[in-house]
Amino acid sequence: MKNHLLMGLSITILCSILVFIPRINTARASDTIYIRSNGSIDPSSVAIERSGNTFTLTSDISDSIVVERSNIVIDGAGYILEGDGTGNGLDLSERSYVTIRNLTITDFNYGIWLAGSSNNNITGNKIVSNDYTGISLRDSSDHNNVVGNNLTDQRDGIELRHSSHNDLVGNSVSKCSYYGIACFESSDDNSITENNMTDNREGVYISQSTDNHVYHNRFTNNTSQADTYLLVGQVNFWDNGYPSGGNFWSDYNGTDSYSGTDQNITGSDKIGDTPYIINSRNQDQYPLFSTASGDSNWLLLVAAIVTVGVVVAFVLVFYMRKRSVKLPPPPPS
Numbered sequence: 027m028k029n030h031l032l033m034g035l036s037i038t039i040l041c042s043i044l045v046f047i048p049r050i051n052t053a054r055a056s057d058t059i060y061i062r063s064n065g066s067i068d069p070s071s072v073a074i075e076r077s078g079n080t081f082t083l084t085s086d087i088s089d090s091i092v093v094e095r096s097n098i099v100i101d102g103a104g105y106i107l108e109g110d111g112t113g114n115g116l117d118l119s120e121r122s123y124v125t126i127r128n129l130t131i132t133d134f135n136y137g138i139w140l141a142g143s144s145n146n147n148i149t150g151n152k153i154v155s156n157d158y159t160g161i162s163l164r165d166s167s168d169h170n171n172v173v174g175n176n177l178t179d180q181r182d183g184i185e186l187r188h189s190s191h192n193d194l195v196g197n198s199v200s201k202c203s204y205y206g207i208a209c210f211e212s213s214d215d216n217s218i219t220e221n222n223m224t225d226n227r228e229g230v231y232i233s234q235s236t237d238n239h240v241y242h243n244r245f246t247n248n249t250s251q252a253d254t255y256l257l258v259g260q261v262n263f264w265d266n267g268y269p270s271g272g273n274f275w276s277d278y279n280g281t282d283s284y285s286g287t288d289q290n291i292t293g294s295d296k297i298g299d300t301p302y303i304i305n306s307r308n309q310d311q312y313p314l315f316s317t318a319s320g321d322s323n324w325l326l327l328v329a330a331i332v333t334v335g336v337v338v339a340f341v342l343v344f345y346m347r348k349r350s351v352k353l354p355p356p357p358p359s
Contacts, residue, residue: 057069057089058089058090058091058092059072059074059087059089059090059091059092060091060092060094061074061081061091061092061093061094061095061098061100062094062095063094063095064095065079065095065098067081072087072089073085073086073087074087079097079098079099080098080099080101081098081099081100081101082100082101082103083101083102083103083105083107083129084103084105085105086105086106086107086108087105087106087107087108088108088109088110089107089109090107090109090113090114090115090116090117090134091107091115091116091117092117093116093117093118093121093124094121095121096121096122096123096124097122097123097124098123098124098125099124099125099127100116100124100125100126100127100129101127101128101129102126102127102128102129102130102151103128104128104130105129105130106129106130106131106132107129107130107131107132108131108132108133109132109133109134109156110133111133111134111135111157112134112135113134113135113136114134114135114136114137114138114139115131115132115134115136115137115138115139115153115156116129116131116137116138116139117139118138118139118140118141118143118146119139119140119141119142119143120141120142120143121140121143121146122143122144122145122146123145123146124143124146124147125146125147125148125149126138126146126147126148126149126151127147127148127149127150127151128150128151129151129152130151130152130153130154131151131152131153131154131156131160132153132154132155132156133155133156134156134157135156135157135158135159136156136158136159136160136162137153137156137159137160137161137177137180138151138153138160138161138162139162139164140161140162140163140164140167140170140189141164141165141167142164142165142166142167143163143167143170144166144167144168144169144170145169145170146167146170146171147170147171147173148161148170148171148172148173148175149171149172149173149174149175150173150174150175151175151176152175152176152177153175153176153177153178153180154176154177154178154179154180155178155179155180156180157180157181158180158181158182159180159181159182159183159184159185160175160177160180160182160183160184160199161175161177161183161184161185162182162184162185162187163184163185163186163187163189163192163213164186164187164188164189165187165188165189166188166189166190167186167189167192168189168190168191168192169191169192170189170192170193171192171193171195172184172192172193172194172195172197173193173194173195173196173197174195174196174197175197175198176197176198177197177198177199177200177202178198178199178200178201178202179200179201179202180202180203181202181203181204181205182202182204182205182206182208183197183199183200183202183205183206183207183223183226184197184199184206184207184208185205185207185208185209185210186208186209186210186213186216186235187210187211187213188210188211188212188213189213189216190212190213190214190215190216191214191215191216192216192217193216193217193219194207194216194217194218194219194221195217195219195220195221196219196220196221197221197222198221198222198224199221199222199223199224199226200222200223200224200225200226201224201225201226202226202227203226203227204226204227204228205226205227205228205229205230205231206221206223206226206228206229206230206248207221207223207229207230207231208228208230208231208232208233209231209232209233209235209238210233210234210235211233211234211235212234212235213235213238214235214236214237214238215237215238216235216238216239217238217239218230218238218239218240218241218243219239219240219241219242219243220242220243221243221244222243222244222246223243223244223245223246223248223251224244224246224247224248225246225247225248226248226249227248227249227250228248228249228250228251228252228253229243229245229248229250229251229252230243230245230251230252230253231252231253231254232253232254232255232256232262233254233255233256234255234256234257234260235256235260235262236256236259236260236261236262237261237262237263238262238263239262239263239266240252240262240263240264240273241263241264241265241266241270241271241272241273241310242266242270242271242272242273242314243273243274244273244274244276245273245274245275245276246274246276247276251275251276251277251304252264252304252308253304253305254304254305254307254308256307261307262308264302264304264308264309264310264311265310265311265312265313266312267311267312268286268287268297268311268312269295269297269312270312271296271297271312271313271314272297272302272310272311272312272313272314273302273310273313273314274313274314274315274316275302275310275313278298278302278313278315280298280299280300280302280313280315281298281299281300282294282295282296282297282298282299282315283299284299285297294315296314296315296316297312297313297314297315298312298313298314298315301313
């Protein structure tokens with residue numbers, strides 16, 4: 027009941043604020059947009075501004091962008107890149123040191139496509155409702171950082187194929203019809219940490235890949251939380267040892283009555299007393315033990331307090347500006 031009241035309060039206040047935000051028109055290009063190797067934008071009339079090596083969207087765009095230049099930043103500035111259900115939203119094939127940030131990408135086959143691409147940063151984007159995959163790393167796309175993105179309602183959230191030494195950190199992946207995060211075909215030595223996998227058919231899937239490290243993630247209500255298909259000798263790691271711990275699993279049924287490396291010392295340590303079993307060859311030795319409902323209550327409370335504080339401050343400032351305060355005349359001398 028408290029959750030519903032807090033959520034309702036936050037939504038009501040936020041809706042009243044959003045009334046004042048103007049709608050932004052969408053720029054429609056007639057063909058694929060290119061950022062050429064010399065830094066020019068083709069066609070030049072598209073709603074992207076260049077400042078040095080930073081390319082910033084100035085409105086929503088309905089088209090694909092192909093990047094032919096390395097060592098640049100593409101800043102979505104909160105705008106939307108929208109397709110027609112085909113192709114790639116952003117194509118970074120054979121590019122390096124490109125940063126993609128603050129962009130919403132929707133309605134393509136693949137939201138962001140990397141092939142033979144290394145040392146790129148994909149951070150703080152919203153990638154939603156693409157037919158196949160939100161972010162795809164293929165063909166030796168190594169040493170990339172995929173950090174803090176929100177991916178929802180795709181077939182796969184993030185997929186790696188023949189791609190290694192990538193860091194996937196702090197992403198939220200939900201409602202994917204196949205895999206939240208998947209490593210296929212010799213995608214080795216990747217780090218998958220601090221991600222939230224929620225309501226996907228499969229949270230994390232690792233196939234024919236080894237030495238991947240998966241820990242400090244939250245697996246919540248996925249049909250299958252995690253699974254693997256490994257060749258002989260392939261090993262992956264589902265925790266970071268003690269006391270760092272492994273992952274939070276919403277279907278973990280163990281207890282937290284003991285502590286220590288062997289979980290045999292009386293006293294809670296926020297780590298499950300028994301491993302979380304993924305399959306016969308994979309288990310999280312130190313599953314993180316917490317209650318999702320408690321975390322949710324605190325988050326809702328904080329969100330409500332912050333929202334109310336912002337609105338009260340706005341109202342006070344507005345009121346004080348409108349009100350003219352008249353001081354009384356000084357007393358006669």
